[in-house]
Amino acid sequence: MLLFVSCARAEPTEIAWMRVDRDDGLRLSAQVRFQLAPVIEDALSKGIPMVFVAEALVLRDRWYWYDKEVATATRYMRLTHQPLTRRWRLQVSSSALVGQGGAALGQTFDTQEEALAAVQRISSWRIASEDEIEPDGRHYVTLRFRLDVSQLPRPFQIGVVGQPEWSIAASRTVRVGPEGAR
Template sequence: MLALPASAEPTDISVMQVERADKGLVLSAQVRFELPAVVEDALLKGIPMVFVAEATVLKDRWYWYDKEVAQATRYMRLSYQPLTRRWRLQVSSTPITAGGLTLGQNFDAREEALAALQRISGWKIAADAEIDPGAVHRVVLRFALDVSQLPRPFQIGVVGQPEWSISATEAARVPPEGAR
């Protein structure tokens, strides 16, 4: 078993809240992690890191496995521009490519960019039609660094290295509509 370095803190989802809204389920969460030195070094050299948040909505069933009723994915690309010394965070519901639609924000400090990356607020994860108002649902949130979107030489080099492992999973129950 590989041990994490003493300075590395585990990734966790410290706050997760799921609410029934007018048009479906809305998720808010706070993810806590520190960038490992190797990841920060790659960022400072201009290599972007893509983080993925994936929410799965499951309907509780007593007679069989829970039924998946909805799934939402959010891609967040964190990058550093060495020439301008600015951080950029791009957020999209589809994998981030050169021609895709993204919401971008620039930051002067690494701490500001990380705070925005670690905060998920008001994310619609399921439409009202997908949710049974009288049933209990369970929402599973997975957050991770997607090493498959790194340049090829990095992908080969990160295999088996725990410093590149940033991931957390959390679940929450959503009661039926009338229950409190």
């Protein structure tokens, strides 16, 4: 019986693959793998939105000092379930999704699996412009992905502290060589 309970634990969050291309700057593509804990699925089914944050940090290698921060980009993804219509809604924005204000790209899905697949897939996200990247410089990109519990309703924020079920976070770094180097 104990063996069954230990096998029922959720897989850890990971960035399964990540690629950075030089195309009018830097474009990031990645696949994040995670499973929602039952408490998160329960909160979502009751209409409580979950906000996922992807942060990309571009640094330039410097041998004589600390690496120089060249660019940062942030993507906020708010996933909500609409119980009356039984549809899932995903809003994506480059600024924090507080309340109902701000500009965001919205998309609806029929199933939770489809909505989560869209959250877990980052495709050709422009994280740095061409003028921020030196053609002959060596850069590296760090991607951090997490569930932002600070954007949950206040009663949930208090109950979430110290509970591992609410911890969805992963990080990965890749090097980007000079332009023309493959």
